[in-house]
Amino acid sequence: MKAFRSILLLAVLFLPVRAADATVYQYFDDQGTLIVTNVLPGQKPPPRAPSEKGRSAPAQQFREADLDFRNDVTYDFYPVRAHTFQEAVMATNMYGPFDNGENKRFAAQTRWNIGWSYKFNSSYRTERPYVYVSLNIYDVEFSSNITVLLPALTEDSVLSDHDFVIWQEFVRGLLSHEHDHVALIQDPSYRDDAVRRITAIRGLTLDYDPAAVTEDAIREAVQEKTAKIGHDLIREIKARNDEYDRVTEHGLKPGMRQAVFR
Numbered sequence: 001m002k003a004f005r006s007i008l009l010l011a012v013l014f015l016p017v018r019a020a021d022a023t024v025y026q027y028f029d030d031q032g033t034l035i036v037t038n039v040l041p042g043q044k045p046p047p048r049a050p051s052e053k054g055r056s057a058p059a060q061q062f063r064e065a066d067l068d069f070r071n072d073v074t075y076d077f078y079p080v081r082a083h084t085f086q087e088a089v090m091a092t093n094m095y096g097p098f099d100n101g102e103n104k105r106f107a108a109q110t111r112w113n114i115g116w117s118y119k120f121n122s123s124y125r126t127e128r129p130y131v132y133v134s135l136n137i138y139d140v141e142f143s144s145n146i147t148v149l150l151p152a153l154t155e156d157s158v159l160s161d162h163d164f165v166i167w168q169e170f171v172r173g174l175l176s177h178e179h180d181h182v183a184l185i186q187d188p189s190y191r192d193d194a195v196r197r198i199t200a201i202r203g204l205t206l207d208y209d210p211a212a213v214t215e216d217a218i219r220e221a222v223q224e225k226t227a228k229i230g231h232d233l234i235r236e237i238k239a240r241n242d243e244y245d246r247v248t249e250h251g252l253k254p255g256m257r258q259a260v261f262r
Helices: 002-014 060-064 085-095 161-185 188-199 214-248 254-261
Strands: 017-028 034-037 074-080 109-127 130-153 203-207
Touching (some): 074 085, 085 130, 085 161, 214 254
Antiparallel strands (some): 017 034, 017 109, 130 203
């Protein structure tokens, strides 16, 4: 009878056990660091008007410049006070967004992070000292938060018609350069590669821990593997954006942009 019980116990241990379906949310900053997990990413607010100390700068300057704003990007603005085009450009050098990587300020900047969600189901069997897990990861969905930061003239800025036209062209060039960064970030080849790598995770081998909840251990292991994929993906996107800035000298040589996009 004891031998029969032992055989029955071993049979139960080797039987596959189906774990509950699970949904995972992960978000990564532009350095590839996991910043949010298991939380549905919130929606970005709509583009808001540039402001300084609570005052809204005139939106007329953006309408007149005929700037091509995108619906999938949030736009933020920092104030520039000037009476000439030269003063306006100098103000962007003084008050533009600071880039920690290059240790300097720029007239415009694209800030971004990327996230995804996916579902998975699993089954496992225990063969001490290991737990063997079979996985099916599906419904991988991407999302991104991208903010383009641009300069905006304050209400008390008064430029001549000539300088104002030049300023509009300046801002239009900044926006075009930042939109190239947006295009690189949203390149579908990165999404396709990540989906391929995530869904290719078909199995795991975990150390058996009698004190652990196996389903929780499986979820943590899946999240760890996909977080590594996210880290690599974001670092690759960042490297391509850095190369774009290097080749175009941060937009000063727009004719070189095709060298990167090819």
